[in-house]
Amino acid sequence: MIERTPILNIATHAILVFGLILILVPIWLAFVGATLTLQEVNSAPIELWPGDQLWPNLKEAWVLSDFGQKFVNTLIVATGVVIGKITLACITAFALVFFNFRGRMLIFWMIFITLMLPLEVRIVPTYAVAANALTPFQTIMDWTGISWLINTVSGIEVSLEWNLLNSYTGLILPLVATATGTFLYRQFFLTIPDELVEAARMDGAGPLRFLWDVLIPLSKTNVAALATIMFVYAWNQYLWPLLVVTDRANYGLVVVQLSDLVPDQLTTGGGTPTWHLAMAATLVVMLPPIAIVILMQRWFVRGLINTDK
């Protein structure tokens, strides 16, 4: 930083600490909940200081939820989503910002609209697609008569099937379909000065070279931010994996198991409110995203890149 005025420093610290406390209170409470017994966690008023049951609760939650393989699975899925999302977002936004063609605004809007319909609303038909990802093409071929044509000409019956249930692909692909990354990259690419592009073109660089040599190195901090967000987003999925994966032993994800520890509100009573186990599981499940956040910090460095000329 440039100046080091003591007052400003103190003010900075004060504001950051205050913000930090506000933000971390719920997490602290979750931590405390994970250290209590069944009776303590259900009694009022709420405990503000931890008890001594952290280790037993963690062990029990881990065993109950069979977390081992699930951590690996979730890691694979989250990594897949990050790689897929960043790649897709980057190349799509690049095409939309730097290439001149009619309909690029329309395409951007078509991608953007995917943010506006929550998954819960479309989960039933999306499942049908996951059960057979080639359904759209099959249906189109049937409607347009292409299937009939192929059938009469060659005697082959067209029956496309690609079952994505209980697979990593089925877990990753639908999550990659949203627009946040593309929108972010669009914003970033729009800030690239014209001079930079002109300079690259005068050097004889084609679009792909420009992308690879100039844009991608410049977008490091964006990539770090997006990767962090996407990893956590994919890590915390519970609605879609619950539906798509019935082979929990091999493909189950962690947060689905977390929801299983929480008693269902709709039962007419009977479930033991094991909040202490749910909180212990929460702590465990939180660790990898936190680790990724810490890891990504290296990339959140002040850019030494000089974009002035």
Next chain:
Amino acid sequence: MTQKLATAALVLAATAGSASAEKIKFEYWYGLTGDLGAVVAETCNRFNASQDQFEAVCVGQDGYEKAVQNTIAAFRAGKHPTLLQSFDAGTADLMLSGEFYPVTQLMADTGVTIDWADYFPGIANYYSSTSGEFFSMPWNSSTPVYYFNKDHFAKAGITEAPVTWEGMEAAFKALKASGQACSLAYAPSSWIDLEQFSMVHNIPVASNNNGYDGLDTELLYNTTLHVQHMENIQRWINEGYAMLRTQAAGKTSRDSFVEGECSVFFSSIADHNTIHKLKPAFGWDVQIIPTYEGVERHNTVVGGASLWVLSGKTDEEYKAAANYLAFLATKEEQQFLLENTGYIPVTKSTYDALLAEGFYAREPFINRDIAMKSLTWTEPTELTRGIRLGSMIQIRSEWTAEVEAALAGQKTMKEALDIAVSRGNEHLARFARTYAGKSFP
């Protein structure tokens, strides 16, 4: 009750051909979570270990509504399970779609013997057609009771837990006089305050015998004794005998009871097990829910969920599922369920056997069978068979929202119930339109 698993095995051996190690699998999607879900998973393990022909693949769906929703999604894609655990409110659509295999027929077709007459009528009627054919298999059944603090009652000089509302009010007054600030921890519950209340008083919730006789049903509960009951509850809260105890108000009624804050709360018998685990620091017990004087008491009905067999699966899967259901109905497996949860037995022979063994005479099961008394108080009448309404979830939530508003002083209870009824009727009309031309089987 006799389950002739041997017969089934014989039939299977004859038809299946090879006695290979390849087990016939079927999928079962259940909704219970937490420790109850663990019990379900354990029954599957026990079934798989008890024989080597079939394998139950049981998948927890993190809640009843998600179980139903996910099954619908899978059903539309042709990837659904054979067995589904569905809660009461989720079954009207399934029934009208006809996409299920009535278990009576399933057992007959697969040669598995079940003694249907062994089921308690109060339970059987809820799950069956008017001709007595079971649609789904009862399994985790419960009924409402109220829990009371014996120490508080003793201190107030109440010797017997009241079974009438007038007696309850007298008990409240006595409790207050003895220094108890809160007698009743009240949480609005459509299941208890509306549905079971109407059952036990033999009054209708809706026309068409609570929806059994047709889809052109209308709600009637704003014209029955229910109105007066809700007004009484409001009065008791205003007069300080009862307190609203929900999550939003600060603590649930169960927590309030367990802490010793309030002396009475209403809940399902399934909570009997939970409360034991929470170890309240006082003596407590359960009693059947009260009725108003001058009205003949009738039976209450079950809540909980039942197991539905869905259509569109192979014969082998149906055989496997039938065997699993028969397995669950044996005395040993019912006892396993009862020992690990607060649920109650569904068959008479199991109940009699447990009584004879002194099961209900030892902790923590003492007096849990009072729920059976409530369930079997009378033979079910046309109004106490149960409730078969579409859009049940919406009807319940309209009732809850309006009652909450009334209790918060925003409108009178009668207005609230009138609004809830009219909005509920709109839901019913849409439901009828959606299924135009169909009727409950």
Next chain:
Amino acid sequence: MRRAYFKFSWIAAALVAPQLLIIFVFFYWPSAQALYWAFTLEQPWGGGNTWVGFDNFRNALSDPYYWSSVRVSVIYALATTVLAMTMALTLAIFADRQLAGYKAYRVAIIWPYAVAAPAVGLAFQFVFNPGAGIFSYINTIAPGWWDLSKYPWQAVTAIVIAGAWKQVAYSFIFFLAALQSIPRSLTEAAAMDGARPLRRMLDLQLPLLTPTFFFLLVINITDSFTDSFGIVDTLTGGGPFRATDLMVYKIYTDGFRGLDYSGAAAQSIILMLLVMALTFVQFRYVERRVHYT
């Protein structure tokens, strides 16, 4: 958008194709089916439907409780966005000063985003519970004042705070990343020109932040309409008496729970149109003021 540089070629098509393909298969195809239900009365288990045209829309729009749902959704969206972005920007600007311990601050402030939705609701129950939570201390001073079962505005406040909580972390990450990519040479030059920190912030940092600001504005508002289901479900259940019945929550309870697919689909279309309209307004009127270069 800006003047583009490369002429359209097969390269551009190839670059755009993968994302278009994926959203076609996994979004547009299923959504078309789901939205078709809005014009029929759909039976959940299949088995047929009846065409009813715009009836479902008329039903929703003539329901007074639907309009209160719309109103509380808009209030929620604006309140959470303003709260979250203000806090996030303030924290980011101060964290950008890179004082001692700033790395720890960075990690800790991002932490909330890593907490899974079921757990967030749970933790906030502990905070807001009138009898036993942190807020119950208010009740020791003024008994009965904080009561989520009685006062709708309190329930709305609770979900706004819980909703903003996660969004602060999200917005903070992006603000900080944007601040960090402002070249040091620029800030040094400004400092040498005699600009004090506050002036530097107003004249230099904020304008350069506008692209990120716009991104976060749009995303925050959109997410608070479409992603807020979990918070309502665990904190208030839509209550008291429907006071926190956000549009997306209503869609969930009607469609997912109540199995009214058609009503939920009609409500979803209305929600989508509302969000599209809001987004369009933002792109049209707010993006003007964004300094891209």
